[in-house]
Amino acid sequence: MSLSLSPTNAISAVPAENSKIAPIIHLAAVGKRFGKNQVLANIDLDVHHSEVVCLIGPSGSGKSTLLRCMAFLEEYDDGEIHIEGRLLGWEIDDRGHRKHAGRNRLNEARRNLGIVFQQFNLWPHMTALGNVTEALVRVRRLPRQEAEKKAMKALDKVGLSEKAKEYPARLSGGQQQRVAIARALAMEPKIMLFDEPTSALDPELVGEVLAVMKQLAQEGMTMVVVTHEMGFAAQVADSVVFLDQGSVVTRGTPNEVFRDTQHPRLRQFLQNYLDRNAFWNTTPELEN
């Protein structure tokens, strides 16, 4: 099956000519096993420049694993993942066997990837500024002053320039996640991968993180987002991909996916959300 994700409908934010040029992320028949357990099977997926793709699905559907494969945090067993035309993580040797790509090659392919995790993964012994500056100094080899200037710009972008000197423990979950986004942005990636970025947050802190992500999307960042925030997917995504049991069940524009009637598993999944959030008409106390 071919699962091209080129936008097909008029409301898409992606310019039409983008569908003709090569996708920035290209997955072909990607498979992944944990032991005997097939967690991903035959995944095809193209992501184009400036496209926002949301991966949704029940827990255990493989959506986080798929995202982690795109950064080669998990080694995929079958198929190919290309980032900007470069095969990710593997090298094909003379005899056609694949072996691990060297560290430099892997880093080169990852250079354009920024990734944001569910658990923020900030370094607690460094300030917000220190967290953002570190890789600019150690990896990009910028002089500290220049790195800090760049880091401040990234923090400013996520609205946290006044919190630059604070340690992560003094920041709210939402602020910590925004620092993590700034840390990734400071490296000037072309693609941002988000692995359930709001799942560890108190509900009232989710909004501030989503707002930053929405702004990024509007600025034309290419984004792949694993999320349970259906509202965000509906409002921001160009394409939504629904995964179940390691396979893509369906994909399309938010409109197509959220109004889908073809796939019982998807209907059931979405109905769950509707039921859980349907408090307005069922709670008489809230009606005046």
Next chain:
Amino acid sequence: MFDWPTFLFSLPLLGKALLITLQTSLLGNAFGFVIAILISSMQLAKMPLLRRLGGSYIFIFRGVPLLVQLLVIYYLAPMFGLPNLSPMVAAVMALSLCSGAYIAEILRGGLMAIPSGQSEAAHLLGMSRPAILLRIELPQAVQSTLPSLVNELVLLIKASALVSVVGLADLTRVAQNLASSDYLFFQHYLVLAGIYCLINIPLTMFGRRLERHLERSLA
């Protein structure tokens, strides 16, 4: 009962010996710390060979009594036709190798307590393995294990009393010499005990201050 003139007379000798004790144990601890960083990260490495090597190191240097290690190291070089190590070099080597094994286990505990996502994030940003260890993991491991590390330092200072077997004039050796020259065993050993005890005071204070300092930066 307490012979004050003898005590005053012995002070300069004990002072010089104190320097030897501090020199061996502090150097031993410093080199031991470096060894420990290597060994603990080897034990947590992915490569089975490295893990095995790290494990064997701990097995040997934690399993053999320090006194025996001292003797083996001191008498090892002549076995290969090399000149004898100086007692100071042999002592510092033995203390480093031994404390390296203990500190490695302490650090390993601290390193394992760090959520793996932190190094994953660093790794993805392109940081090298040594940079991740030194900049991300080690500072946190040291902070969380500081009480045990200070404990290890105190233990090593006391264990350094053993270096007298290779002929180093440390505190214990000098006190023994003094005692056997005037037979005031109890007095000299009481003073010796007092000095060891007093060494701890600045160490404990230093440890507390360091802990407070680190705590404040992470509050």
